[in-house]
Every structure is written in C-alpha cells, then in structure tokens.
Amino acid sequence: MWQLYQFxxxxxxxxxxxxxSEKGIAYELWRENPWEMREAFMHMNPAGRxxxxxxxxxxxxxxxxxxxxxxxxxxxxxxPLIIGTASARAEIRRLVALFDExxxxxxxxxxxxxxxxxxxxxxxxxxxxxxxxxxxxxHEHLYYxxxxxxxxxxxxxxTMSMADLAAAAQISVAxxxxxxxxxxxxxxxxxxxVFKSRPSFRPLLxxxxxxxxxxxxxxxVNA
Amino acid sequence: MWQLYQFxxxxxxxxxxxxxSEKGIAYELWRENPWEMREAFMHMNPAGRxxxxxxxxxxxxxxxxxxxxxxxxxxxxxxPLIIGTASARAEIRRLVALFDExxxxxxxxxxxxxxxxxxxxxxxxxxxxxxxxxxxxxHEHLYYxxxxxxxxxxxxxxTMSMADLAAAAQISVAxxxxxxxxxxxxxxxxxxxVFKSRPSFRPLLxxxxxxxxxxxxxxxVNA
Numbered sequence: 001m002w003q004l005y006q007f008x009x010x011x012x013x014x015x016x017x018x019x020x021s022e023k024g025i026a027y028e029l030w031r032e033n034p035w036e037m038r039e040a041f042m043h044m045n046p047a048g049r050x051x052x053x054x055x056x057x058x059x060x061x062x063x064x065x066x067x068x069x070x071x072x073x074x075x076x077x078x079x080p081l082i083i084g085t086a087s088a089r090a091e092i093r094r095l096v097a098l099f100d101e102x103x104x105x106x107x108x109x110x111x112x113x114x115x116x117x118x119x120x121x122x123x124x125x126x127x128x129x130x131x132x133x134x135x136x137x138x139h140e141h142l143y144y145x146x147x148x149x150x151x152x153x154x155x156x157x158x159t160m161s162m163a164d165l166a167a168a169a170q171i172s173v174a175x176x177x178x179x180x181x182x183x184x185x186x187x188x189x190x191x192x193x194v195f196k197s198r199p200s201f202r203p204l205l206x207x208x209x210x211x212x213x214x215x216x217x218x219x220x221v222n223a
Numbered sequence: 224m225w226q227l228y229q230f231x232x233x234x235x236x237x238x239x240x241x242x243x244s245e246k247g248i249a250y251e252l253w254r255e256n257p258w259e260m261r262e263a264f265m266h267m268n269p270a271g272r273x274x275x276x277x278x279x280x281x282x283x284x285x286x287x288x289x290x291x292x293x294x295x296x297x298x299x300x301x302x303p304l305i306i307g308t309a310s311a312r313a314e315i316r317r318l319v320a321l322f323d324e325x326x327x328x329x330x331x332x333x334x335x336x337x338x339x340x341x342x343x344x345x346x347x348x349x350x351x352x353x354x355x356x357x358x359x360x361x362h363e364h365l366y367y368x369x370x371x372x373x374x375x376x377x378x379x380x381x382t383m384s385m386a387d388l389a390a391a392a393q394i395s396v397a398x399x400x401x402x403x404x405x406x407x408x409x410x411x412x413x414x415x416x417v418f419k420s421r422p423s424f425r426p427l428l429x430x431x432x433x434x435x436x437x438x439x440x441x442x443x444v445n446a
Contacts, residue, residue, distance in 0.1 A: 064320035067316035086298050087294075
C-alpha cells in the first residue's frame with residue numbers, strides 16, 4: 001500500500017491526500033516533521049520536504065507534490081483531475097502553480113512560519129506586521145477566487161480539477177491558522193463550503209495539531 | 224507564431240526557450256521587465272511573472288513555466304523531454320521541481336535580487352552575507368549534480384530530459400551573475416560544458432544584460 005510521508009499542516013501534503021481520496025486510492029499516513037530533518041527521511045528525499053509517496057513493495061518513491069499528482073493522474077483512469085484539451089490542462093496547471101507558489105508565498109507560508117514554526121520550534125512570538133501582510137494578500141487571492149467562480153462552475157472550468165484541490169489545500173491550512181477573513185467573499189465561501197462537505201475533505205478537517213487550535217468556523221460546512 | 228514574453232535573466236524563461244529550441248518550434252522573443260508590472264502584461268498574467276507564451280492568432284495564452292512545458296510536450300511529437308515509464312517521468316518532474324524551487328530559492332533568486340534587482344531597480348549595494356550564503360548553497364547543488372552524472376548519462380536517466388533543461392537554465396543565470404565556483408565539480412562542469420555547446424543554448428549565452436556583464440568563462444564551451 002502507498003505510504004504518504006506528510007505533515008498535517010503542510011498544504012502540499014493535503015493536496016496529495018485530497019487527490020488520493022478523490023480517486024479512491026488507499027494510503028497510509030506517516031507523520032513527518034520536516035524541520036527535524038530525520039536522517040531516513042532526508043535519505044529518501046534530499047530536498048527534505050513533505051510530501052513523499054512511497055510504496056515499499058514496488059520500491060517506488062515519488063517526490064514533489066506536482067510530480068506525485070501527475071504520476072497518480074497518469075496511472076489511474078478513475079476521476080480524472082487534469083482533464084480536457086491541452087489548453088484546458090494548461091489552465092488547470094496554471095492555477096495549481098498559482099496556489100502552490102503565489103498563495104503559499106503570500107499567505108500560507110508566512111502564516112505557518114509565524115503561527116506554527118515560531119511557536120513549536122523557535123519559541124518566539126509571531127510578528128504582527130507579517131501576519132497583517134499575509135491577511136491583506138489573502139483578501140486579494142480570495143477576490144480572484146470570487147472572480148473565477150463568478151465565471152465558471154469550478155476554478156479551472158466546467159468540472160472539478162486539480163486546481164480546486166490545490167486551492168482548497170492551501171485555503172484549509174490558512175483557515176486553520178486563522179488567517180482568512182471570509183467577509184465579502186460570498187462566491188469563494190460558497191465554492192469552499194461545497195468542498196468542505198466532500199468525503200475526501202472530512203478527515204482533514206477533523207484533524208487537530210497538538211498546540212494549535214483552529215477557529216470555530218474551520219470545520220463547519222455551513223460557515 | 225508563438226510570442227514568448229520573457230526576461231533575459233529569468234531562469235524560467237530560459238527553460239522554456241531551451242525547450243522550444245530543442246523541439247525546433249519557432250517563437251518570437253518579447254522582452255518583459257517583470258518589476259515594471261506593465262498593465263497589458265498584468266492583464267495577460269495576473270501573477271505578473273515571466274514567462275508567458277502567447278499565440279495571438281489562435282488566442283492561446285499559456286502561463287507558468289511548468290504548465291507551458293507540459294503543454295508543449297503534449298502537443299508535439301518531436302524530441303520528447305518528459306519521457307519513459309510513469310516512474311521515469313516522475314523522476315524527471317522531481318528534478319525539475321528541485322531546480323525550479325530549491326536551486327532558485329537557494330541560489331538564483333538571491334543572486335538576482337542582490338546583483339540585478341538592487342543594482343538596476345533599487346539602487347542599493349548587494350549584501351555580502353546573502354551572496355556568501357548563495358555561493359555556499361550553490362556548492363551543495365553542484366555536488367548533487369556531480370553525484371547524479373556519476374550514476375547516469377543525463378540528470379534524470381539515459382537520455383536528455385526536461386530535468387537537464389531546468390538545471391541548465393538555473394545554472395546559466397547563476398553563472399552569468401558570477402555566483403558559481405566550479406572548482407571541485409568536474410562531473411557537473413563536464414555535463415554543463417556539453418550543454419553549452421548545444422545549438423539551443425548558444426543564443427542564450429550570447430546575450431548580454433545592459434549594465435551587468437558575466438565572468439569570462441560564462442560563454443566558453445571549453446571552460
């Protein structure tokens with residue numbers, strides 16, 4: 001069976017979990033704290049990042065969340081998530097990159113650094129200026145989601161795709177850390193609320209990190 | 224014809240240029256300075272990043288260097304660069320991500336910031352501590368390339384792939400900015416020297432940025 005080396009608040013781990021669950025592929029969760037740089041994990045992935053998807057029986061080790069998702073997409077027929085014409089697939093991959101790179105750099109990354117890494121690992125207080133910037137940029141990203149779902153049923157087009165999974169993974173971590181103000185984002189909230197009620201998403205929303213608790217609305221599908 | 228909106232020292236633009244040239248696909252270069260945030264460019268790509276590949280006749284706009292490369296790979300038969308079994312393709316994509324993300328964050332990004340952006344745009348001197356860190360991390364990446372080409376003819380396996388193009392694109396920018404010390408990296412140097420003599424690479428190596436000149440060895444295929 002696949003073993004997913006992951007960290008609960010790693011948005012890239014969450015994206016892979018969502019994909020595997022949507023496709024009905026069984027996997028075991030192996031908790032990995034990336035900052036510990038555990039030797040066996042560093043040996044498996046020299047870049048030291050979660051997620052890693054490993055199958056010990058077939059001796060397959062997959063590294064990098066986008067490479068993992070492309071592999072799963074290429075090797076399964078069920079529930080295609082990178083779909084349509086070459087242009088439609090390019091639009092899906094553009095949005096995956098937008099959330100993996102820009103949303104993460106602007107919002108999820110700074111929130112994780114200030115609210116988790118500093119608390120658990122560095123024992124420092126968060127910097128309020130950094131948190132304010134992240135929340136301001138989060139508004140801009142939520143406005144872009146509002147715009148997209150005003151024009152399309154799902155983020156990249158007529159059906160659910162990897163773009164929705166990548167966005168929901170980032171948003172779920174930012175929301176867990178209290179970094180999102182949903183006021184004024186009715187379209188984005190409606191899209192995310194549909195997502196929260198999916199069976200693939202429920203286990204993620206039920207998890208809690210030891211010392212960090214999410215806001216009350218976090219796991220509420222009606223919020 | 225394709226129009227590539229690109230910046231000469233953007234490693235992601237260079238990766239796409241190398242791919243198009245290796246595949247023999249004609250394209251026009253359109254110079255774009257990302258920091259200017261030109262309105263027409265921001266309208267085309269809200270993320271504001273180079274490269275963007277645009278075909279005005281067919282009204283196709285492709286954004287994000289990996290999405291562009293996957294599109295080109297899917298729509299051309301010539302010179303496949305994401306090749307082999309699903310596992311081999313995953314290994315190619317792992318290495319592309321390693322160079323696009325880790326090499327860029329550790330080496331190319333800081334060098335561009337200190338040696339180009341501060342000089343041309345911010346009119347500030349570079350920080351020597353940041354430059355030292357980038358050059359130290361560059362050594363670690365070059366050691367990893369030494370290791371890979373000790374075990375394989377090309378970075379990801381038996382044939383040239385997107386992994387080689389992604390690595391060469393990052394390395395060429397870092398080398399232009401004088402951030403690489405090749406001493407002790409004979410394997411990496413031999414691999415890169417083969418690359419420098421390819422017809423796809425020659426136009427890149429011949430270009431010069433206005434105020435910033437590369438070291439003497441930069442375009443020398445025997446160096």
